[in-house]
Amino acid sequence: MILTNVQLGPFRSINTAQNCTIDPKVTVLVGMNEAGKTVFLQGIHKACDALNTERYEVIEDYPRKDLTRYNKTHSEKPENAITLTYMPEQEDLDLVNKKHNTNLEFGFTYSISTNYNNTRTISIYIDEKPIISKLLKSSGFTSDTIQSVKEAASIRKLVEILDSLDLNDNEQKIHAQLTARVKSSTWDNVTQYEVFKSLDARLPKTLYFSDYDILPGKLNIKDLARRHKQSENDPSQLTPKHKSILALLRMADVSIDELSETDGYESLKAKIEGVSNSLTDQIMQFWKQNENIEVVVDIQSDPKDEVPFNDGANIYLRIKNSRHRVTTPFDKRSRGFIWFFSFLVWFDSVQYQFNAADEDRKLILLLDEPALALHALAQSDFLTYIDHLSKNHQVIYTTHSPFMVHSDRFNQVRMVEDKDKIGTVISENLSGTDPRTIFPLQAALGWDIAQNLFISKRNFLVEGPSELIYLKHLSSILETKNRTGLNDSITIVPTGGLDKIITFIALLGANNLNIAVLHDYDGKSNQKIDEMIKNKIINPKSIKNTSMYTEHKDKPSDIEDLFSIKIYLDYFNKAFEKQLPEKIKPSDLPSGTRVIERINRYLKEKNITLRPSGGFNHYLVASTFGSNPPKTIDDKTLTNFEKLFSDINNILE
Structure with missing residues (x-):
């Protein structure tokens, strides 16, 4: 079962209901501090949390500015807080169709709305x-x-x-x-009810994890046992640190009563160490910053410690560094490692409780600013861990770090802004977003370029970020069709224009890196490129121009001419739909070989101004393409890009 859409609000800083599509694998919420990213995660979590402890509370959750008005109507007409739309996967449909004699097809969706009385309303349609x-x-x-x-x-x-x-x-x-x-x-409708009940049993629940849920370095066992007993009547007795230790104990299959016993120390320690070793092995798959550490658990008394740690035994978590042969308290280690390890404990614990009866039950992981305390390279490692999680669970996480965004997956990004007099707004539109909000995405592209300059051994130099977007996505589309895309070992490097390519080649060549070049073609040879070839700075076979991959060989062309005119115009119209009086059709354009030049002439003839300097922003079209790639694409376009990728793969083999 996949969550496909969330409509949340009014809820806290979200004054007007916000509609947000959810990626089947990973959704990234990007925005400034206090924009409402955490609010969005918590709103989803309250609708279907895995441990069934969350509820919508009017006083806590309804927007304060409208609370007085809403309180007058709440009892008679509770307002909707959230609507979640789900799409069953094929295995879900197969089970339902067999059980209920239905014929539901892939793509079938249904919705569950929850109001401020925590009552659900189901929207599902099945013709009986x-x-x-x-x-x-x-x-x-x-x-x-x-x-x-x-x-x-x-x-x-x-x-x-x-x-x-x-x-x-x-x-x-x-x-x-x-x-x-x-x-x-x-x-x-009896069948609708029966199908819903079957699907509801397979509904993915949410797990919300934030910086408040990290494990402590030590905890008093008597105090924990007392709080655990009192929490039956007063849940506030258990703070996040107590819950996290209880999660560790559950994983070790150790009860509070068993932990409080005076004997059986070795047995208890063996159980907890077994879980700690397992978790250490897991984290080391992804933690590459220091591979010489492990978690050590101990249980002992210290009557000289402060209250409450001087009363009976305490449970201690320490980090052992095998290189330096020392151990230090868990909470004295790097914040990044503490967060990562604590998440593994919490996640495995919830899975243990939630999946006791159904091992295949999926979760929706809601991660609030994950890996914030990690070094930039460690954040990149954590992205690999998120991809690992997304194989079995949907992941939605918040960030404002450029290192926590895949520069080739901007389609997974949702922008979160706090707008004056409106409140939190969630959007997929990158072009209409505050520059301060999209800065992490711009920085992610910059970081991708920077690391490519010094890390990649095979570099494909192109003129700008538009080429990067088109080439990345077309390569992915071709690969899904079992056709030739760009080899994974090759890095696309936007240089900022043909004039700057020579500088990049000089820098990269000094590092003995393999280089191929693609540039736009204006119909004549370029003196700088000719000099590079003459001076044997680069092999002429390594330089390609866009006209080589269009039907107009040796005619002026750009990367955009590798697309069919219809596809490019579709995205041009989407990018400028608010500024164009009407959509432009291929038949509207004057003749020529370069689609950009033909569009510019059309705009001039029709007196349409898309920017003060004339013409239009090519990157905006590319950005629109990157944020919503086509589901289908014509064979001519695919063939053009496939030939380009084949040539570049051969050059950089």
Whole structure:
């Protein structure tokens, strides 16, 4: 089951309901501090948390500026807080279709709304007519009975008609089964109720994790036991640090009573160390900053410590560094490691509780500013861990770090802004967003370029970020069709224009790196490139121009001419839909070989101004393409890019 859409609000800083599509794998919420990213995660979490402890509270959650007004109508007409839309996966549909004799197809969705009374409303549609038709054909009803019930559009109506008929033994048996189904449902559409109940049992629950949930360095066992007992009547007794230690104990299969016993020390320690070792092994798969550390758990008393640690045994967590052969308190180590390890404990603990009866049950992981305390390279490592998690669970996380965003996956990014007099706004539109909000995305592109200059051994130099976006996405599209894309070992490096390519080649060549070049073609040879070839700075076979991959060989061309005119115009129209009087069609354009030049002439002829200096922003079209790549693309375009990728792969082999 996949969460596909969230409509949240009014909720805290979200004054007006915000609609946000959710990526099937990873969704990234990018925004400034206090923009409302955490609010969005917490709003989702309250609707379906894995441990079933969260609820919407009017005083806590309804926007304060409208709270007085809303309180007057809440009891009679509680407002909707959230609507979650789900799409069952194929295995879910196969199970439901087999169980309920339905014929639901992939792409079927349904929604669950939760109001401020924490009451759910289900929006699901299933036509019962085909189900009744199959039932009548396969269940041995007589022709007279079929004739009598042929107008029944629902199972409930079918039962009403059957109630009044003289049925044979077989028909009475079926009638009894249908009657039992009707009585077990309070919905008018019985099948909708039954399908929903089956899907609800497979619904993914949420796990919210933030910086407040990290493990402490030590905790007093008596105090923990007392708080645990009192929490039955007063949940506030258990703070995040107590809950995190309880999570560790649950994973070790150790109860509070067992932990409080005076004997059995070795047995207890063995259990907890076993879990710690397992978690250490897990974290070392992704933690590359220091691979000489491990977590050590101990249980002992210290009567000289301060209250409450001087009363009986304490549980201690320490970090052992095998290189320096020392141990230090867990909470004295780097904040990044503490966060990472604490998350693994919490995540595994929730899985242990939640999946006890169903090991395949999925979670939606809501991570608030994950890896914030990690070094930039460690954050990149953590992205690999998020990809690992997303193989089995959807992940939604917040960030304002450029190192926590994949520069080739901007389609997963949702922008979060706090706008004056409006409140929190969530959008997929990068072009209309405050520059301060999109800065991490710009920095992510810059970081991608910077690391490529010094790390990659195979570099594909292009003129600008537009080429980077087009080439990355077309390569991915080709690979999904089992066609040739750009080799994963090759790095695309935007240089900022043809004039700067020579500088990049000099820098990269000094590092003995492999280089290929693609540049736009103005119809004549370039003196600087000719000099580079003459001076043997670069092999002429390594330099390609865009005209080589269009139908107009050796004619002026740009990267955009590798696309069919229809596809490029589709994205041009999307990028400038608010400024154009009407969509531009291919037949509207004057003749020529360069689509950009033809569009510019059209805009000038029609007196359409898209920017003061004339023409239009090419990057905005590329950005629109990158944020919402096409689901289908014509073979001519694919062939053009495939030939380019084949040539570049061969050059940089």
